[in-house]
Amino acid sequence: MNRREVLVGGAMLGAAGLLDRSALAAKSDLVATTTAGKVRGRDAGAGVLCFKGIAYGQDTAQTRFAAPKPPAPWKEIRDASDWGPRSPQISGARSRHEATANPQQGYHLPPDEGPESEDCLHLNVWTPGLRDGKKRPVMFYIHGGAYSNGTANAALYDGTRLAKRGDVVVVTVNHRLNLFGYLYLAQLLPGQGFDDSGNAGQLDLVLALQWVRDNIAEFGGDPSRVMIFGQSGGGAKCATLMAQPPAHGLFHRVISMSGQQVTGAQPNHASDRAKALLKVLGLDTATPEATAKVLRALPTATLQAAAHSGGYYGPVTDGRSLPADPFSPTDPQISSDVPMILGNTHDETRVLIGGSQPALFSLTWDTLPAALEKNAPYLKSDKVSLPVPEVIAKYREWHPEYSASDVFFAVTTDSRSWRGQVIEADRRAADPTAQPHTWVYQLNWKSPVEDGRFGAPHTLDIPLAFDNIAISPGMIGSSDADKAQAQQMADIVSETYIAFARTGNPNNPHAPQWPAFDLNQRATMLFDLPSRIEDDPRSRERLYLGQVPYVQPGT
Structure with a gap:
C-alpha cells in the first residue's frame, strides 16, 4: 500500500466515523426522557417528531374496574414509533355511530388501527x-x-400538519371504554375496590393529563397552556372533565365538537345496568368478594361478549370523581373561568342515523311520520310531547324548500344532537364568570361526497380541525375541486383552533370577528365558504323543541 492509498483509506475511515457519529446523534435527537423512562420516536417529516404508544399508565388488566396507576419505570429505551393497543371494543373496529352501510362507499372515515387490549x-x-x-x-x-368504542389510532388524528402549522404540540390518547371504563359496581359490590368503576375511563384521561403536566416540557410544550378538545363522545368526555375535581387545573381551554354531557348516569340506574350484565355472566351480588374475584379473573373476550347487555356506558355521577352532573343545573363551577368553544354540525344525523339506514334518504311525506316516530324519541317526555304531524308541519312552514328526508334529518339533528349544546351554551352564558369566554359555532360547509347528500354531517369537523383533508377523501371528496374547497375550510377551522389553544380566544385573521356568546345576541360562527356570524340561528327550532325537557341520551 502506497502513501496515497493510506491517506485515502484513512479519509474513508474518518468519513465513516463521522457518518456513524452523525447517525448516532440523529438517533439521540429522537429520544425523549419521561418520568417513567426514555422513548425513541421517529421523524414524521415537515420538521415534526412523532412519538406513538407512550405508556402513561399500567396495564388495566391489573387495575380492572378501578382507578388507573402510573406505569412502572423502565430502564431501556422503549420504541415509540407505532400505535399502542386500543381499548377493547364492543361493536367491531369502528364506532357504531361513525359506520356507514358500506364503509367503502358513501361518507366514511379512515379506518381505526392497532390491536385491542x-x-x-x-x-x-x-x-x-x-x-x-x-x-x-x-x-x-x-x-x-x-363511551363504548373508538380510538386515537387512525390517520385522521395524525398531528403532523397541525403541529407544523401552529408550532404546537399535539397529543392524542387512548383510554378504557364501555364496561372496562364505565361499569358501575360500587353499590353492587361494596368494599371490593370498585368505588371508581363508574368513571375509570375518565380517570384514565385525568392520568393522561397528569402525564402531560409532568412531561410535556420535554417535548417542547407548555403545561400551563393545555387545550382539551374532542369530537362526539370525545366532546362529552371534555364536558365531563370540566366537572371532575381530579382534572381541575390540568387543562386551560376546551373545545367540544358535537359532543355534550349535561348529566351523568345516576348511581341507581347505573347499578341496575351493571346488575343485568352480571346476570349474563352468571354472577350475583350476594357474595361480593367471590364475585369480585371472578370479575378480575375473567378473560377480556368474555367481558367483551357480555358488554352488549349493559346498554349505555358513560360517566356516573358517583359523588367521588364526578360529584355533580356536568351541566345541570348549572355549568360546572370549578371550570367557569376556563375558555370554552361549543360546536355542532348542521346535519349531524345524516351520518349518525342515515349512515346505517340509507332508505331514510328516500322518504316521502307519507313515510316520514313513521320514520320520525321510530327515530326521534326526544320529541317526547313524561311531561310534554310534540305531536309528529305538528312537528312536520312546523318544519315545512319554516323550510318550504325541504324534502321529506330533509325534514327528517333536520328534526332528528335538532332534537337529538343539538339540544345538549344549546343547554350547555345557555348555562355558560348565564354564568357571569364563564360568559365572556364562551363561543359557539355551527359547521355549515357541506361534504361534497355523493353530490352533497350528507350535508354537514357528524365528524366532518375532524379533518378540518386537524388539517388532514388529504387523507380523508371519504369525508371531503376526492376531486381536485373538492380538495381545494376542503383545504380552504381546513385553513379556517385549524387556524381558529390553534389561536384558541395559544391565547384562549379563537379570533384570528382567517375568520370573521367572533363575539363571545351571550343570551341576548346568541352570536354563532357559521363555518362555511365564506364564514360569517349569525345571531341565534335556528331560533324557531330552539324555542319550539325547548318545550320538551331534555334528557341526556343514555342516562
Whole structure:
C-alpha cells in the first residue's frame, strides 16, 4: 500500500466515523426522557417528531374496574414509533355511530388501527422540537365513539400538519371504554375496590393529563397552556372533565365538537345496568368478594361478549370523581373561568342515523311520520310531547324548500344532537364568570361526497380541525375541486383552533370577528365558504323543541 492509498483509506475511515457519529446523534435527537423512562420516536417529516404508544399508565388488566396507576419505570429505551393497543371494543373496529352501510362507499372515515387490549393506556405526541426551551400550546385530543368504542389510532388524528402549522404540540390518547371504563359496581359490590368503576375511563384521561403536566416540557410544550378538545363522545368526555375535581387545573381551554354531557348516569340506574350484565355472566351480588374475584379473573373476550347487555356506558355521577352532573343545573363551577368553544354540525344525523339506514334518504311525506316516530324519541317526555304531524308541519312552514328526508334529518339533528349544546351554551352564558369566554359555532360547509347528500354531517369537523383533508377523501371528496374547497375550510377551522389553544380566544385573521356568546345576541360562527356570524340561528327550532325537557341520551 502506497502513501496515497493510506491517506485515502484513512479519509474513508474518518468519513465513516463521522457518518456513524452523525447517525448516532440523529438517533439521540429522537429520544425523549419521561418520568417513567426514555422513548425513541421517529421523524414524521415537515420538521415534526412523532412519538406513538407512550405508556402513561399500567396495564388495566391489573387495575380492572378501578382507578388507573402510573406505569412502572423502565430502564431501556422503549420504541415509540407505532400505535399502542386500543381499548377493547364492543361493536367491531369502528364506532357504531361513525359506520356507514358500506364503509367503502358513501361518507366514511379512515379506518381505526392497532390491536385491542386492556393494556391500552398509551398516548401519542407530535412536536416541532424536543428540549428546545420553547413553551408551545398543547392540543390534547380525545377521540369519539360515545363511551363504548373508538380510538386515537387512525390517520385522521395524525398531528403532523397541525403541529407544523401552529408550532404546537399535539397529543392524542387512548383510554378504557364501555364496561372496562364505565361499569358501575360500587353499590353492587361494596368494599371490593370498585368505588371508581363508574368513571375509570375518565380517570384514565385525568392520568393522561397528569402525564402531560409532568412531561410535556420535554417535548417542547407548555403545561400551563393545555387545550382539551374532542369530537362526539370525545366532546362529552371534555364536558365531563370540566366537572371532575381530579382534572381541575390540568387543562386551560376546551373545545367540544358535537359532543355534550349535561348529566351523568345516576348511581341507581347505573347499578341496575351493571346488575343485568352480571346476570349474563352468571354472577350475583350476594357474595361480593367471590364475585369480585371472578370479575378480575375473567378473560377480556368474555367481558367483551357480555358488554352488549349493559346498554349505555358513560360517566356516573358517583359523588367521588364526578360529584355533580356536568351541566345541570348549572355549568360546572370549578371550570367557569376556563375558555370554552361549543360546536355542532348542521346535519349531524345524516351520518349518525342515515349512515346505517340509507332508505331514510328516500322518504316521502307519507313515510316520514313513521320514520320520525321510530327515530326521534326526544320529541317526547313524561311531561310534554310534540305531536309528529305538528312537528312536520312546523318544519315545512319554516323550510318550504325541504324534502321529506330533509325534514327528517333536520328534526332528528335538532332534537337529538343539538339540544345538549344549546343547554350547555345557555348555562355558560348565564354564568357571569364563564360568559365572556364562551363561543359557539355551527359547521355549515357541506361534504361534497355523493353530490352533497350528507350535508354537514357528524365528524366532518375532524379533518378540518386537524388539517388532514388529504387523507380523508371519504369525508371531503376526492376531486381536485373538492380538495381545494376542503383545504380552504381546513385553513379556517385549524387556524381558529390553534389561536384558541395559544391565547384562549379563537379570533384570528382567517375568520370573521367572533363575539363571545351571550343570551341576548346568541352570536354563532357559521363555518362555511365564506364564514360569517349569525345571531341565534335556528331560533324557531330552539324555542319550539325547548318545550320538551331534555334528557341526556343514555342516562
